[in-house]
Amino acid sequence: MRTRVKICGLTRVEDALVAIEAGADAIGLVFYEPSPRYVDIVTARAIAEKAPAFVTVTALFVNPDVAFVEQVLSAMRIDLLQFHGDESAAFCRQFGRNYIKAVPMKADTDVQQIASEFYDCSGLLLDTYKPGVPGGTGEAFNWQLVPQTCAKPIILAGGLTPQNAAAAIVQTAPWALDVSGGVEASKGIKSADKISQFMQEVMSTVR
Numbered sequence: 001m002r003t004r005v006k007i008c009g010l011t012r013v014e015d016a017l018v019a020i021e022a023g024a025d026a027i028g029l030v031f032y033e034p035s036p037r038y039v040d041i042v043t044a045r046a047i048a049e050k051a052p053a054f055v056t057v058t059a060l061f062v063n064p065d066v067a068f069v070e071q072v073l074s075a076m077r078i079d080l081l082q083f084h085g086d087e088s089a090a091f092c093r094q095f096g097r098n099y100i101k102a103v104p105m106k107a108d109t110d111v112q113q114i115a116s117e118f119y120d121c122s123g124l125l126l127d128t129y130k131p132g133v134p135g136g137t138g139e140a141f142n143w144q145l146v147p148q149t150c151a152k153p154i155i156l157a158g159g160l161t162p163q164n165a166a167a168a169i170v171q172t173a174p175w176a177l178d179v180s181g182g183v184e185a186s187k188g189i190k191s192a193d194k195i196s197q198f199m200q201e202v203m204s205t206v207r
């Protein structure tokens with residue numbers, strides 16, 4: 001089985017088309033204004049419209065207002081919500097949509113307990129913990145912290161690149177990888193070459 005791939009932080013239609021053509025299973029739109037990958041609703045809708053069937057359009061939020069999430073949901077096709085802040089399980093599930101929850105990984109993070117708290121999530125996205133930075137750090141965490149079994153699908157994130165994607169899969173056997181900065185040419189702008197290399201590395205590790 002090939003490990004699934006989400007390419008996050010798309011800010012341009014042309015980058016989304018490259019990601020989809022390369023075989024991305026999901027694309028991510030960042031609705032968090034401080035991020036260099038932030039997309040406004042008009043741009044996000046133009047990107048989302050390009051996603052064919054079976055490519056999951058994901059909306060990423062960090063501690064959003066309920067009204068803002070609802071505004072995004074009513075403005076375009078969104079298949080999956082990604083919460084990357086301190087949102088509670090009750091907050092995440094109130095929209096009645098499939099969602100994934102980011103987990104900032106520290107040495108003592110209890111992933112099993114979080115899986116039980118977020119029992120209805122579609123996956124836990126394990127990302128690098130960095131004080132004051134909710135995500136998109138471009139830094140990997142200690143993959144030995146990834147549990148070998150979990151009640152929820154594990155999505156590995158944080159500092160993934162074409163150079164470490166295959167090792168990440170071999171070492172952690174995740175359901176999916178989530179990459180943003182590692183396939184960029186510059187902040188917010190994706191590199192077609194890096195996306196292609198990343199997907200080739202993932203495809204080289206079919207299990």
Ligand SMILES: O=C(O)c1ccccc1N[C@@H]1O[C@H](COP(=O)(O)O)[C@@H](O)[C@H]1O
Nearest residue numbers: 008035135136137138157158159180181
């Ligand atoms: O990409 C961002 O700018 C971002 C901002 C706030 C929260 C999450 C963000 N991105 C997510 O962070 C991880 C890892 O990113 P990277 O590959 O290390 O750059 C990934 O899940 C992105 O979706």
